[in-house]
Amino acid sequence: MNYTLQFGQVTPYLWYLAGGAWIALQLAVVAFIIGWAIGLVCASITEYGPKPARIAVRSYVVFVLNTPLLVQIFFIYFALPDYGILLDSYDAVLIGLALNAGAYMSEIQRAGFRSIRREEIEAAETLGFTRVQSIRYVVVPHILKVLYPPLSNQFIIITMSTSIAAIFGVEELTGRAYNINSITFRSLEVFSISAVYYIVLTIVASTILYTVGRYFFRIKGSVF
Template identity: 55%
Template structure:
């Protein structure tokens, strides 16, 4: 009980930590975009694709949402080299997170697609829109407006999930925290500082995404 907190000792490392934060953000943004693209594709297949493809997407989603992201990345990073497929740590984590995010986002987007009214699609057809135009002007705006809160939630959870990249040696925020921990041994100080940084970053992300949702899709998302 004779421990004295010395936040001063880790103050010089703050720029180093913020650099790590940039890598964390890059990971989360890239995997979110990748997951969105894959997820949108899968959601459309799942809703109106060929029955066999639809079944395959269902299996994919069930498998990836029912297994931990950590072990998925373990398989990609440590398991695939058995078959001669080697990834750098960053690439392995990025692929794992994207595949994992795609599964969750498929479910979110599919639920959103289900809320597009049939009348709206009929109206678009009456106006002579082709399928792409319908997607661009009717389905997607509606989808994002409905799904925005869930998507924000998913993005925040993914930002928190990037912390497991440190386990594979990616020097993002948590990885750099471990580095500083092993040079200064100021464990409590360093990990509480990192926790505060995560809180700040996710708060900013929540507010930004809410503003984007309001501005671009007129989603009714409370900013705070």
């Protein structure tokens, strides 16, 4: 054992790493929003669409859920150029993350749709609600409350998955950790510090999501 930990050599780069965390967060937010939209469309088609579309969407979802994100992005980044689709690494990672998240969020939102019972809408009709009103005041609040916890959980998962972008040379948190590692060679220090960054990042994100859920959707639960 002739390796001594020297965190001092890494400290000049702490702000640089924090910038990486910011990029990772941006990547996660964009991927989450696109993935949410994909998931909403896919969930609506699986629940209410015509049969051929339903089969197509189901096979996309099942295939993506059962294959690794890394290999999916490898496929997008290395195989698609053969067919004339050239993407730079950031876009390839973003598309991969969004398609992956879309499949997961399709399953989540499908469960959300299923949680609405016919009786709720009938009750709203009995109270004289119009169709728009019953969706606005009965269905949407209910769905939001059911969907919020799993969707915020999915956001945390996406935030952690953005570290895969480093493999494709995107300079987010892990990518910047690779850079610092090749400048200073203090590998263990660099990667344990970036691990702490991820822990702080996800705890902050969980806390914010929890607070929003608590005050806007009245969801009980805890951060941990």
